[in-house]
Amino acid sequence: MPKLIKHDRVIDDAWTLLGADAAAGDVPATGPVLVPLRLWQAERSALLARGEIGVWLAPDEEPAKLAADVAQLPVIAVDFPKFGDGRGFSTARLLRERYGFAGELRAVGDIFRDQLFYLRECGFDAFAVRSDLDPERELAGLTAFDRVYTASTHTPHPWFRERVTRVAEAAPRDVWFPCG
Amino acid sequence: MYRYDAFDRSIVHRRVAEFRNQTRRFLAGELTEDEFRPLRLRNGLYIQKHAPMLRIAIPYGLLSTRQLRALATIARRYDRGYGHFTTRQNLQLNWPALVDVPEILNDLAEVEMHAIQTSGNCIRNTTSDHFAGVAADEIVDPRPYCELIRQWSTLNPEFSFLPRKFKIAVSGATTDRAATLVHDIGLHALRGEDGGVGFRVIVGGGLGRTPMVGHVIHDFVPEAELLNYLDAILRVYNRYGRRDNIYKARIKILVKERTPTRFAEEVEAEWAHLAGGPNTVPEGEIARLAAHFEAPAYESLPPVDSGYRAARADNRAFERWVERNVFAHKVPGYAAVTLSLKKTGVPPGDVTSEQMEAIADLADTLSFGELRVSHEQNLILSDVRQRDLFELWSSLRTLGLATPNIGLLTDIICCPGGDFCSLANAKSIPIAEAIQRQFDDLDYLHDIGELDLNISGCMNACGHHHVGNIGILGVDKNGAEWYQVSIGGAQGKHAALGKVIGPSFAAHQMPAVIARLINVYIARRSEEETFSDTVRRVGIEPFKEHVYAEAHQA
Numbered sequence: 001m002p003k004l005i006k007h008d009r010v011i012d013d014a015w016t017l018l019g020a021d022a023a024a025g026d027v028p029a030t031g032p033v034l035v036p037l038r039l040w041q042a043e044r045s046a047l048l049a050r051g052e053i054g055v056w057l058a059p060d061e062e063p064a065k066l067a068a069d070v071a072q073l074p075v076i077a078v079d080f081p082k083f084g085d086g087r088g089f090s091t092a093r094l095l096r097e098r099y100g101f102a103g104e105l106r107a108v109g110d111i112f113r114d115q116l117f118y119l120r121e122c123g124f125d126a127f128a129v130r131s132d133l134d135p136e137r138e139l140a141g142l143t144a145f146d147r148v149y150t151a152s153t154h155t156p157h158p159w160f161r162e163r164v165t166r167v168a169e170a171a172p173r174d175v176w177f178p179c180g
Numbered sequence: 181m182y183r184y185d186a187f188d189r190s191i192v193h194r195r196v197a198e199f200r201n202q203t204r205r206f207l208a209g210e211l212t213e214d215e216f217r218p219l220r221l222r223n224g225l226y227i228q229k230h231a232p233m234l235r236i237a238i239p240y241g242l243l244s245t246r247q248l249r250a251l252a253t254i255a256r257r258y259d260r261g262y263g264h265f266t267t268r269q270n271l272q273l274n275w276p277a278l279v280d281v282p283e284i285l286n287d288l289a290e291v292e293m294h295a296i297q298t299s300g301n302c303i304r305n306t307t308s309d310h311f312a313g314v315a316a317d318e319i320v321d322p323r324p325y326c327e328l329i330r331q332w333s334t335l336n337p338e339f340s341f342l343p344r345k346f347k348i349a350v351s352g353a354t355t356d357r358a359a360t361l362v363h364d365i366g367l368h369a370l371r372g373e374d375g376g377v378g379f380r381v382i383v384g385g386g387l388g389r390t391p392m393v394g395h396v397i398h399d400f401v402p403e404a405e406l407l408n409y410l411d412a413i414l415r416v417y418n419r420y421g422r423r424d425n426i427y428k429a430r431i432k433i434l435v436k437e438r439t440p441t442r443f444a445e446e447v448e449a450e451w452a453h454l455a456g457g458p459n460t461v462p463e464g465e466i467a468r469l470a471a472h473f474e475a476p477a478y479e480s481l482p483p484v485d486s487g488y489r490a491a492r493a494d495n496r497a498f499e500r501w502v503e504r505n506v507f508a509h510k511v512p513g514y515a516a517v518t519l520s521l522k523k524t525g526v527p528p529g530d531v532t533s534e535q536m537e538a539i540a541d542l543a544d545t546l547s548f549g550e551l552r553v554s555h556e557q558n559l560i561l562s563d564v565r566q567r568d569l570f571e572l573w574s575s576l577r578t579l580g581l582a583t584p585n586i587g588l589l590t591d592i593i594c595c596p597g598g599d600f601c602s603l604a605n606a607k608s609i610p611i612a613e614a615i616q617r618q619f620d621d622l623d624y625l626h627d628i629g630e631l632d633l634n635i636s637g638c639m640n641a642c643g644h645h646h647v648g649n650i651g652i653l654g655v656d657k658n659g660a661e662w663y664q665v666s667i668g669g670a671q672g673k674h675a676a677l678g679k680v681i682g683p684s685f686a687a688h689q690m691p692a693v694i695a696r697l698i699n700v701y702i703a704r705r706s707e708e709e710t711f712s713d714t715v716r717r718v719g720i721e722p723f724k725e726h727v728y729a730e731a732h733q734a
Contacts, residue, residue, distance in 0.1 A: 083215065083218065083341075084218055084301060084341055085341065085423060086301075086338075086339070086340065086341025086342060086418055087418060087419055087423075089337065089338045089339075089340075089341065089418070090338055090415050090418050090419050091419075093338055098453060112215075114202065114219055115341075117337070118335075118337040118338075118340055118341075119337075121337035121338075122337050122338055140201075144194065144197075144198045145191070145194050145195075145198075145335065146190070146194075148191065148334065148335040148336065148337065149191075149331040149332055149334055149335075149336075150331075150332050150336050150337070150407070150459060151457075151458035151459050152337050152338065156458055157458055158332075158407075158458060158459055159187060159331070160331075160461070160462070160465040160468075161458070161462070163185075163187065163465075163468075
C-alpha cells in the first residue's frame with residue numbers, strides 16, 4: 001500500500017487520487033477517493049452521498065471555491081506539479097486560516113524532504129512524498145528547523161511575540177534589549 | 181548594529197546543517213542537478229563559468245569590523261584572497277569549491293552572517309540607504325525596519341517559492357539613496373501627522389529585461405501594519421504572478437497587467453483580512469530593534485575642526501578627496517567617508533583580503549568599528565571625526581582606496597560580466613577600465629562633475645545600466661560582444677530609465693563614444709548643469725548626432 005507522512009510519521013495511505021480529467025464514471029464504488037475540483041463541482045451531491053470523498057486543488061484553483069464545503073470534506077489535497085511552484089503554500093494558509101478547514105490537508109505532487117518544514121508551517125499535516133523516495137528518510141525534512149521568525153498557520157505567533165519569555169527562560173545573557 | 185540572540189543564532193546554524201546535508205546528498209547522487217539547483221541558489225550558490233560563486237548577504241549593507249575580518253579570512257582560505265561587493269550590498273566570492281561551501285557558511289554563522297536567500301526565487305537581502313543613521317536629511321532611521329523585514333523574510337514558509345526573485349529596498353531620508361523606485365517593493369519611511377512612523381509603499385519597479393519605475397500603492401502604512409501589508413502584497417504576487425515565462429514572472433509584470441490601481445485594490449482586500457493579525461508589530465519590538473542601532477558615543481565637537489580646515493586649504497589633493505568622498509554628518513564635527521572601490525585597473529567593487537583587514541583596522545580606530553556597503557559598490561566609514569580625516573585619507577591613499585571620484589564618471593557601477601558570469605553576453609570589467617583610463621585626468625573628471633555611468637554585461641541589469649546617466653549594456657550579436665549605450669537614466673526620487681541612442685558599438689570604440697557624449701555635454705551645458713540636467717533639457721538627439729556623425733568620419 002502507498003505510504004503517507006501524516007502528523008509527522010509514516011502511515012499507510014488508503015486514498016486514491018483521480019486525475020484532472022476524471023469523469024463521474026471513474027469514481028470507484030467504494031474506498032476513499034480524492035477527486036479534482038471540477039468533478040466535485042459537477043457531482044457534488046452524488047459524491048457527498050457516496051461519502052469518503054476528498055477534493056484536490058491545482059495550483060491555480062481558488063481555495064474560496066471550497067469555502068462552503070470545508071466542514072464536509074475529510075481531506076483536501078493541494079497539488080505541487082513542480083518543486084518550485086509555491087502557489088500551494090498560500091492556498092493552504094487560506095484554507096486553514098480564512099476558510100477554517102480543520103481536516104487533513106495533504107500536499108501531493110513533486111514533494112520531498114526539502115519543502116516539508118515549509119509546507120507544515122503553512123498548514124499541511126499530510127505529505128504524499130514522491131513515490132521514488134523512502135518516506136521514512138524524507139521525514140528528516142520536518143525537523144530542519146523548530147520554527148522561523150514569521151507567524152504562519154502551524155506557528156500562530158511570530159517569534160517577536162514569544163521572544164521575551166522564551167529567550168529569558170532559555171538564556172538570559174542573550175537578551176539584548178527585552179521589549180515590554 | 182543588530183546583534184544575534186540565541187534564536188537568531190540557531191536559525192543560521194540550522195540552515196548550515198540543512199545545507200550541509202543537501203550538499204552531501206547532491207555529491208552522493210541522491211539529489212539530481214535539477215533538484216539541487218533551487219536548494220543551492222537559496223543559499224547564494226551559483227555555478228559560474230570557472231567555479232561556483234557564493235553570494236554572502238550583508239543585510240542592508242551594514243558590517244562590523246569583526247565580520248569584515250572574517251570575510252577577509254574566508255576569502256583567503258577558501259578563495260583567491262579577494263571579494264566583490266555588489267549593487268545589492270552583498271559580497272561575492274568567485275572561486276570557492278562546492279565541497280567547502282558548508283564550511284564557509286559555518287564560518288559566516290560564527291560572525292552572525294549567512295548567505296540565506298541571496299539568490300533564488302525568494303525574498304532577497306533587503307537593501308537600504310548606506311548613510312542610514314548619519315545623514316542630515318534623514319526622517320526615520322530605516323535600519324530597525326530593515327532588520328524587521330530581514331527576520332520576517334528569512335525562511336518565510338509561504339514565500340520561499342515565488343514566481344521569481346523579489347527585492348525590497350527601504351529609504352528613510354529626503355534623498356533616496358537606495359534606488360527604491362526600481363525595486364519590487366520600495367518603502368519610504370515617513371512620519372505621520374501625529375509623529376508616528378509609517379511607510380509609503382511602491383511596487384513594481386525593477387530593471388532587467390523590462391525596466392520599469394514603480395508605482396505608489398499606499399501613502400502611509402503604519403509601522404505596526406508593515407508586515408501584514410507586505411504579507412498581503414507577497415500573497416497576491418505568489419498566487420497570481422506569472423509562472424509560465426521566466427521573463428514575465430517579476431511582480432512588475434503583474435502590476436502592469438492588472439494596472440497599479442487594480443493591483444492596489446487586491447492588496448487592500450488581502451490586507452483587510454490580515455490587518456491586526458499575528459504579524460502586527462508591537463511597539464516593544466520596534467523599540468527592541470531600534471535599540472540595536474542607537475547612535476555611538478559621539479564626542480561633542482565644534483562644527484568645523486580648524487586643523488581639518490587648514491589641511492583642506494593647504495592640500496589640493498586632500499581637498500579634492502574631501503569634495504567627492506566626504507559626506508556631511510548630522511553630528512557636528514563628524515563626517516561619513518566613502519572608500520572608493522573604483523580605482524582604475526581594479527574591477528569595480530573588488531577588495532583584497534589585505535585591504536579588508538586594513539579597512540577593519542581603520543574603522544576600529546576611526547569609526548566605532550562599523551562600516552557600510554553602498555549599492556554603488558563602495559565602502560563607507562560612517563562616523564569619522566573631521567580632525568581624523570587627513571590621517572584617514574593618508575592611510576587610504578597607501579591602500580589604493582582614496583580615488584577622489586565618488587559620484588563622478590569613473591565611479592562606475594559594474595557587474596562581474598563575461599569574465600565570471602555565465603549569464604553575461606559580454607565582458608563589462610574591461611570596458612569599465614578602458615573608460616576609466618580615458619578619463620584619468622582628475623581636473624577634467626572633476627570638471628565634468630556628477631555623472632553615474634553604469635555597465636551591465638546582460639539585460640539582467642545587475643550593473644543597473646537603465647538608471648545610469650550613461651548606461652552601457654553588453655549584447656550578443658552573432659556570437660560577438662557589442663555594447664548598447666543609453667543616456668538620460670537617473671536614480672533617486674526622480675528615477676528615470678535611459679533611452680538607447682542607437683546601434684551598438686564594439687568594445688574598442690567605447691572610450692571614444694563616452695568621450696563624444698561628454699564633449700556634447702561640455703559644449704551644451706549651462707552653468708551648474710549636470711550631465712543628467714543637460715540631457716533632460718536638450719534631449720538625446722544632439723548626443724546621438726555627434727556620436728554617430730563622428731563614428732562615420734572615423
